[in-house]
Amino acid sequence: MTKPTLFENITEVSEDVRNFFISKLEEIHAEKGYKLETAGEVSKYLYYISEGSARSFYIRDNRDITASFSLEGEFVTAMHSFITRSPSYETIETLEKSLLYRISYTDLQECFKKFPDLERVYRMILEKYYIALEEQMIFSKFKSARERYLELMEKKPKIIQRASVGHIASFLDMTIETLSRVRAKI
Amino acid sequence: MTKPTLFENITEVSEDVRNFFISKLEEIHAEKGYKLETAGEVSKYLYYISEGSARSFYIRDNRDITASFSLEGEFVTAMHSFITRSPSYETIETLEKSLLYRISYTDLQECFKKFPDLERVYRMILEKYYIALEEQMIFSKFKSARERYLELMEKKPKIIQRASVGHIASFLDMTIETLSRVRAKI
DNA sequence: AACTAGCCTTGACAAAAGTCAAAATGTCAG
DNA sequence: CTGACATTTTGACTTTTGTCAAGGCTAGTT
Known part of the structure; x- marks a missing residue:
């Protein structure tokens, strides 16, 4: 699987924009248990899982509580922290050996400034995130x-x-x- | 309260963009129980509650289940349906006499095309929505x-x-x- | 093979919340 | 004000899930 896979779901971006965005991506080969984000720190990256899986969790009353699982083809970050730039209360770690691509918050903001088209891409990621959360909410409620x-x-x-x-x-x-x-x- | 109140939280938009956006807004004076969105239909509008309050709910096993309450100063729509353009499973109604401003999905998309800056505004609304949902999720979990x-x-x-x-x-x-x-x- | 540590399962009991039914209270038209 | 209907509260009992404790299984080590 190569970098462009990341764009499979994301449409209407020109070659230039795509290449600029890709140039900002960092490839991460992570072993099982690798920490993508750590509770207490401000979330630095938005990750794309090319291969593998991840788990987000936080500690409450000395208990490890899983907030979500993420699989291949999904984006993951401590969204709350990534959005608000405040310390994350969740930690995200890989569940197995994984191949990830990540972009830093600042690089992403730079992308938005340079290519507003990418703002749309990010919006779509956010939308997916939102929908997933909403479904989980409803599903757990009843x-x-x-x-x-x-x-x-x-x-x-x-x-x-x-x-x-x-x-x-x-x-x-x-x-x-x-x-x-x-x-x-x- | 006048239309510009809507922008209080939303920064960095030029006068032109602001005016264009405002020109697309429709003012709604709603009585108690007015349906903003209806289950089974594709969500048409994004609403801003200037005065009043609203409740989103869906029916499951013949029961009326409240998904969320929205107050003055908040945006509200059947977000899942609004995003995916698929029929909504929730209905949204006012809890009291309310003053609302709404923009249709198509007008909003037009705004994005014309003024990518507004994409940022919408992104921020989405982010707020997301964070609120996440907090609700965690809060209900423990x-x-x-x-x-x-x-x-x-x-x-x-x-x-x-x-x-x-x-x-x-x-x-x-x-x-x-x-x-x-x-x-x- | 025996030992250990970690994880998972099972059982007995406790706590939290749900169900059903009845009583109390509130609302509103006439 | 009164009666009718809807909403809310209370009580008795049931169901679901949690807690604590014991026992079993598995993988890795010696």
Whole structure:
């Protein structure tokens, strides 16, 4: 997979703009557990996952709570921190050996100034982010522990393989014991 | 309150751009219960609430579930539908007599083409939307019924006055009975 | 193979919130 | 003001999920 893959979903950008943007990208070969962003620091980069997967989580009352999982072809960053330029409360790490492309906040702003077209691209990333969050919100609001697990299995089966029971349980907002019982009765 | 109030939070737009944008705005005087967007239809407008308040909800298993409350100074639309141009699953209605300004999807797109600066403005609206949703998500994830109610009281006390118990309960993801008990023990 | 550490599962019990039903209160037209 | 209807509160009981504790499984090490 090469850099241009990143643009597959993103349309209507001229060659020049594309090349300028690509010139700002940094390629990252990350091992499992590599920290993309760290809680307490201002999020520096917007990442594109070319291969692999990542997990965003934060610590609350000494517990590790998974906020989201990201797969190949998705963008990921500590969006709240990236937007507000305030310290992130989440940490993002790879779940496996991954190939990432990242652009720094400042370079991205420079891109926007130079090529307003890219503002549209970023807008679309934001929109996707928003929709994903909204869907997760609704999905978590009306379903029982069991239904939430079944839905994750259907929508992101790769996560079930890749993440630990603890990660999945906190993402689905239940204890590992409840998850274990749900799995036992499928 | 006049149209320019809308721009209070939104900076760095020239007079020309501002005027063009304002020329596309439509003023709406809405009575209580006026439907801004309707489930099943593609969301046509982005609204700005100048005075009043609104509630977004959807129907699931014959139940009316409140997704969000919006107050004066906020933008509101069925964002998912507005973004994807697919039918909305939510309906948005005013909670009281309200003064709104709205711009249609097509006019907004035209604005973006003509004045890329406005793309930035829209991006900022989207960012606010996103952050609000994220905060709501985290807030609902770790709190008990009681804590969720206390937090709503603190953050949007106006809602407690304006909305019915049923609306508030579904928003806080609890039954009206539970909400009633929570309120009894404050 | 035996030992260990970490992770996962299972069981017994507790807590939180939901359900159903009835009583109390509020609202409003006539 | 009164009756009718809708909304809210309260009570008894059920269901779901959480907590704590014990036991089992697996991979890596000696």
